[in-house]
Amino acid sequence: MIQKWFRGRRFPLRPHIFLILLICGLISHPVPTHAQTQRQNPLSGKNVLILHSHEANAPVFIGTDKGLLATLESGGVHRINQFFESLYLRGNPAPEHRRLLAEQMRVRYVHRKLDMIITMYPEALEFVLKDCLDIFPDVPILGMYLPLGFKLPKTKRRLIGHSASLDVLGTFEIALKLVPGAKRVYVVSGAHELDRTVEDLARRDLKKWEGRLEFRYLNEMSFGDILVALSTAPPDTIILLLIYSQDVNGRNYTSNALPQQLNQVSTAPIFSLLDSALGHGIVGGSLINFERIGAKAGELVLDVLSGTPTTKSIPGFLDVPPVPMFDWRQLRRWNLSESALPKGSIVVNREFTFWDLKYYIIGALVFIMAQAFLIAGLLLQRRRKRSAEESLRQKTEELDQFFSLSLELLCIANTDGYFVRLNPAWERSLGYSREELMAKQFFDFVHPEDLDKTREVVSSLASQQRPLHFGNRHRCKDGTYRWLEWTAAPAGNLIYAAARDITERLKEEVEAREHREELAHVTRVAMMGELTTSLAHEINQPLTAILSNAEAAQRFLSQASPDISEVRQILEDIIRDDRRANDVVRKVRALVKKEKLRDEPLDLNEVMLVVVDLIRADSLLQGLSIATDLSPGLAMIHGDGIQLQQVILNLILNGAAAMRNSPSGQRKIIVRSAMLDSRTVKAFVTDFGTGIDENNIERLFEPFYTTKPEGLGMGLSISETIIKAHGGTMEARNNREGGATFAFTLPANQGDPS
Amino acid sequence: MTEEKPIVYVVDDDPSVRKALERLLRSAGHDAKTFASALEFMDFSHPDASGCLVLDIKMPKLSGLELQDRLAEKNISFPIIFITGHGTVPASVKAFKAGAMDFLQKPFEDRELLDAVSSGIEKHRRLRQEQKEKETLRARLDTLTPKEREVFALVVTGMLNKQVALDLGTTEKTIKVHRGRVMEKMGAKSLADLVRFAEKIGIRSSAG
Numbered sequence: 020m021i022q023k024w025f026r027g028r029r030f031p032l033r034p035h036i037f038l039i040l041l042i043c044g045l046i047s048h049p050v051p052t053h054a055q056t057q058r059q060n061p062l063s064g065k066n067v068l069i070l071h072s073h074e075a076n077a078p079v080f081i082g083t084d085k086g087l088l089a090t091l092e093s094g095g096v097h098r099i100n101q102f103f104e105s106l107y108l109r110g111n112p113a114p115e116h117r118r119l120l121a122e123q124m125r126v127r128y129v130h131r132k133l134d135m136i137i138t139m140y141p142e143a144l145e146f147v148l149k150d151c152l153d154i155f156p157d158v159p160i161l162g163m164y165l166p167l168g169f170k171l172p173k174t175k176r177r178l179i180g181h182s183a184s185l186d187v188l189g190t191f192e193i194a195l196k197l198v199p200g201a202k203r204v205y206v207v208s209g210a211h212e213l214d215r216t217v218e219d220l221a222r223r224d225l226k227k228w229e230g231r232l233e234f235r236y237l238n239e240m241s242f243g244d245i246l247v248a249l250s251t252a253p254p255d256t257i258i259l260l261l262i263y264s265q266d267v268n269g270r271n272y273t274s275n276a277l278p279q280q281l282n283q284v285s286t287a288p289i290f291s292l293l294d295s296a297l298g299h300g301i302v303g304g305s306l307i308n309f310e311r312i313g314a315k316a317g318e319l320v321l322d323v324l325s326g327t328p329t330t331k332s333i334p335g336f337l338d339v340p341p342v343p344m345f346d347w348r349q350l351r352r353w354n355l356s357e358s359a360l361p362k363g364s365i366v367v368n369r370e371f372t373f374w375d376l377k378y379y380i381i382g383a384l385v386f387i388m389a390q391a392f393l394i395a396g397l398l399l400q401r402r403r404k405r406s407a408e409e410s411l412r413q414k415t416e417e418l419d420q421f422f423s424l425s426l427e428l429l430c431i432a433n434t435d436g437y438f439v440r441l442n443p444a445w446e447r448s449l450g451y452s453r454e455e456l457m458a459k460q461f462f463d464f465v466h467p468e469d470l471d472k473t474r475e476v477v478s479s480l481a482s483q484q485r486p487l488h489f490g491n492r493h494r495c496k497d498g499t500y501r502w503l504e505w506t507a508a509p510a511g512n513l514i515y516a517a518a519r520d521i522t523e524r525l526k527e528e529v530e531a532r533e534h535r536e537e538l539a540h541v542t543r544v545a546m547m548g549e550l551t552t553s554l555a556h557e558i559n560q561p562l563t564a565i566l567s568n569a570e571a572a573q574r575f576l577s578q579a580s581p582d583i584s585e586v587r588q589i590l591e592d593i594i595r596d597d598r599r600a601n602d603v604v605r606k607v608r609a610l611v612k613k614e615k616l617r618d619e620p621l622d623l624n625e626v627m628l629v630v631v632d633l634i635r636a637d638s639l640l641q642g643l644s645i646a647t648d649l650s651p652g653l654a655m656i657h658g659d660g661i662q663l664q665q666v667i668l669n670l671i672l673n674g675a676a677a678m679r680n681s682p683s684g685q686r687k688i689i690v691r692s693a694m695l696d697s698r699t700v701k702a703f704v705t706d707f708g709t710g711i712d713e714n715n716i717e718r719l720f721e722p723f724y725t726t727k728p729e730g731l732g733m734g735l736s737i738s739e740t741i742i743k744a745h746g747g748t749m750e751a752r753n754n755r756e757g758g759a760t761f762a763f764t765l766p767a768n769q770g771d772p773s
Numbered sequence: 774m775t776e777e778k779p780i781v782y783v784v785d786d787d788p789s790v791r792k793a794l795e796r797l798l799r800s801a802g803h804d805a806k807t808f809a810s811a812l813e814f815m816d817f818s819h820p821d822a823s824g825c826l827v828l829d830i831k832m833p834k835l836s837g838l839e840l841q842d843r844l845a846e847k848n849i850s851f852p853i854i855f856i857t858g859h860g861t862v863p864a865s866v867k868a869f870k871a872g873a874m875d876f877l878q879k880p881f882e883d884r885e886l887l888d889a890v891s892s893g894i895e896k897h898r899r900l901r902q903e904q905k906e907k908e909t910l911r912a913r914l915d916t917l918t919p920k921e922r923e924v925f926a927l928v929v930t931g932m933l934n935k936q937v938a939l940d941l942g943t944t945e946k947t948i949k950v951h952r953g954r955v956m957e958k959m960g961a962k963s964l965a966d967l968v969r970f971a972e973k974i975g976i977r978s979s980a981g
Contacts, residue, residue, distance in 0.1 A: 561789060
C-alpha cells in the first residue's frame with residue numbers, strides 16, 4: 020500500500036472522517052503524530068542538551084531536530100528545557116576553540132541540572148566525553164550519527180550510540196528496477212573524510228554489480244566538472260548521489276542546493292541516500308529520514324528520562340532503518356513506473372488525478388446528496404405543512420357545516436353577556452332571528468325565575484374555568500318559554516355552550532309522571548276496596564262507643580239525681596272517639612284522594628305505622644298478627660307519604676294473601692325498618708306464607724303479573740315504580756324458614772330539605 | 774230462695790267501646806263487668822248468679838267464637854250476645870249454630886243491646902231455675918227405694934194400680950202404699966205433677 024504524503028505531512032484519507040470535515044467546513048491539516056505514547060508531566064522540568072558538531076542549518080540537523088523536538092515536546096519535555104548548541108568543530112577543531120567551547124558550556128549550564136545530552140556526529144560526542152568531563156560528568160549521552168563500526172568509549176555513565184546506516188545497495192537496487200535498461204552508473208561523492216567513508220562503503224556494496232554495469236565514480240572532481248559530466252550523461256545512466264559535504268577544493272556543501280543544481284543539468288535520474296534531498300531534484304531511494312531518526316531518538320530519550328521501561332530494555336545502540344521514498348514529480352519527469360517501487364514506499368509531491376481524488380469526490384458527492392436529501396426533506400415538510408393547512412381548512416369547513424346543521428343550540432358568548440356566534444338551531448327553536456338574539460344581552464331571554472341561577476353560572480364560568488351543566492328557560496318570540504339544558508365551558512373571556520331543547524322531553528316526563536300517578540291512584544283505590552271491612556271496623560269502633568256513651572248519658576241525666584261528673588267524662592270520651600273516627604276517615608281519604616305528588620321530609624317508621632294501624636282490624640279478622648320492628652335511629656327520607664303508604668300496604672296485603680291458607684297461628688307479618696348505611700334507609704315486609712315461585716321471581720314486578728285469582732297484577736309494578744321515583748330500589752326473596760320478604764331502599768335525606 | 778243480682782259480662786278489646794258499653798248497661802240499671810280479652814274472662818271466677826255475655830267477635834289471641842266454644846266445653850251456660858263490625862256473615866252463622874243468643878252489628882241502638890241483655894238475663898235465670906228444679910227432683914229421686922222407683926216408672930206411664938201389681942207380681946194394695954210413698958217423697962200433689970217430674974229428670978217407663 021502506497022501511503023500519500025503532502026509536504027511531509029501524513030494525511031489520513033478515511034472517507035467518513037473526510038466527509039465530516041468537509042461538511043463542517045473545517046478543512047485543515049491534522050497535526051502530524053508520531054508513533055509515541057503520550058507522557059505526562061513527570062518529565063516536565065527535565066533538561067536535555069543537544070549538541071551539533073557543526074552548523075545548525077545542515078539538512079541533517081534541521082530534519083533530526085524537527086523530529087526530536089516534536090517528540091520530546093509531546094513527551095513532556097518542553098521547548099524551554101531543550102537546549103541546542105552548535106559546536107562548529109568541523110570547521111575549527113583547534114584545541115583553543117575546544118577549550119573556549121568547554122568554558123562556554125560551563126558558563127551556560129553550570130547552574131542547570133542536565134538530564135540527557137544528545138550529540139550529533141563523533142566530534143560532538145568526543146567533545147563531551149573529553150573536554151566537558153568535569154562539566155557534565157554523569158549525564159547520560161545519546162551519541163548520534165556515529166560512523167559505522169564506531170567503537171563506543173568505555174565510560175561509567177550511560178552512553179547509547181547511533182549510526183545512520185546509509186543504504187547504498189538498497190538505493191541502487193531500487194534504481195535498477197526503476198531504470199531496467201540502465202547501462203552505467205555515475206556515483207557522485209564528496210571529498211570529506213565522511214564522504215569518502217561513504218564512498219568506500221558504496222564501492223564495497225556495489226562491487227558485485229561491476230561486471231554487469233559500467234561504474235564511474237565522480238569523486239576526485241570539482242563541482243563544476245561533476246555538473247558537466249551529468250549534463251552529458253547518456254539516457255541509460257543512473258546517477259547515484261552519495262554524500263557530498265566538501266568538494267576536492269575543500270568547499271563545504273550543506274544545503275539542499277546541491278541536488279537541485281545537479282538535477283537541473285542531469286540527463287539521467289538521480290538517486291540518493293538522504294531524505295533531505297528529496298523534493299530537491301532526486302528521484303528518491305532507500306533514504307535516511309532525519310526527522311524519523313530524530314523522532315526515534317526522542318522516544319529513546321524519553322524512555323531514559325522516565326526510567327521506564329526498565330533500563331535493561333533500552334538498547335545500547337539506536338538503529339533506525341532507511342525508508343524507500345520518492346519524488347512523484349521526478350518519477351514523472353524520468354517516466355519511471357510507480358509500479359516498480361518497493362512495497363511501503365513513500366511518494367511525495369504527488370499531483371492528484373481524478374482517480375487519486377476519488378475519496379474527495381465521493382465525499383463531495385455524499386455531501387451533495389446529503390444536501391439534496393435535506394432540501395428534499397424541507398420541500399416535503401413544506402408540502403406537508405401545506406396539506407396540513409389544507410386539511411385544517413377542510414376540518415374548519417366540516418365544523419362549520421356541523422355547526423349549521425346541529426339540532427342542538429350552539430353558541431359562543433362573551434362574559435359581558437352577549438352572544439358572539441349562534442347556529443341556526445336557535446332561530447328554529449326560539450323563533451327569533453340571530454340578529455335579534457345578538458342585539459340584546461342573553462340574560463334578557465332567560466325566564467325571570469331562572470335569571471339568578473343563570474347569572475351565577477356565568478360568573479362561576481368566568482372565574483372557575485371548568486365546564487358546567489345547568490338548565491334554564493328561554494323566551495321564544497311568541498312569548499312561550501322553552502326549557503334548555505346546557506353544557507358550557509369557558510375559554511378566556513368567551514363561553515362555549517351547547518344547549519338542548521328539552522321542553523318536549525319534560526312535557527313527556529310530566530305526562531308520564533301524571534300517568535303513573537293516575538295508575539298509582541287507581542291501584543290504591545282498588546286496594547282500599549280490599550280493606551273496606553277493616554276500615555268499617557276502624558270507624559265502627561269509635562261510632563259504637565260514641566253512640567253507647569251518648570245513650571248512657573241520656574239515661575244518667577234522666578235519673579233522679581244525675582251524676583254530672585260521669586256525664587262530663589262521657590262527653591270527653593265521645594269527643595275523643597269522634598276524633599278517632601275522624602282520623603281514620605282522614606287517613607283513608609288521603610289514600611283514596613287524588614292529590615298532587617308531594618315531596619316532603621318523612622319518617623319512614625311513621626309511614627309504616629299508619630299503614631299497620633289501618634290494617635289492624637282487617638288483620639284481626641283474618642287471624643293475622645302484624646309485628647313491627649322499627650329502627651329507632653332511622654334517618655329521615657324525602658318523598659310522598661301517601662305513595663309510600665301505598666307501597667307498604669301493598670306489601671302487607673300481598674303477605675296476608677300469601678298466608679290465606681296457613682293455620683291462623685302461623686299468619687304473621689313482620690314489618691321492619693333499618694339503616695342500610697348512612698345514606699340508605701331500608702324497609703322489609705316479611706311473611707310466612709307460600710313464598711314466591713322462584714321461576715317467576717323476575718316477573719314479579721311486571722304489570723299484570725299476579726298469582727291472586729282476583730288480583731289485577733298492578734300492585735307490585737306500581738310499588739316498584741313509586742320506589743324508583745323516590746330514588747330507591749325494590750327486591751323480593753324467599754325466606755329460608757318459609758315465606759317471602761319484600762324490601763325496598765330509599766335514600767336518606769341528607770342536608771337541608773330543599 | 775233469694776236470687777243474686779244478674780251480672781252482664783262485657784268482653785271487648787277496644788277500651789273505648791268497653792267503657793261505653795259498661796256505662797250504657799249501668800245507666801239501664803245492670804251490673805256490668807268488663808274484660809279486655811277472652812282469656813281475661815276465662816280466668817275470672819264468676820259468682821253463682823244469672824247474667825249474660827256481651828262478646829266482640831274480633832279480638833286478638835282468642836276470638837269471641839273461640840271463647841264460645843271453650844265455655845260450651847266447660848258447660849258454662851251464659852247466653853252470648855255477639856257484637857261485631859261490618860259484614861261478618863260467615864262468623865255470625867257459625868255463632869248462631871253454636872248457640873249464640875243474639876248478634877248485634879256495631880254501631881247499634883241502646884235498645885237493641887239492652888233488650889238483648891234483658892232477655893239474655895231472663896233466659897239464663899230460667900235456665901238456672903230449671904236446672905235447680907231438676908237437681909231437687911234428682912235428690913228426691915235418690916231417696917226412693919228400688920221398689921218405689923219401679924212403681925214410679927210404671928205409674929207415670931198411666932198404668933192402673935192393679936196393672937202395676939200384675940206387672941210386678943204383687944197385690945194392688947201393696948202398690949197403692951208404694952205409690953203414696955213415691956208421691957210423698959217426690960213432693961207431687963197429683964199424678965200430673967209426678968208425670969212432669971219424670972219428664973224433667975228423664976225417667977221413662979221401661980215398658981212404655
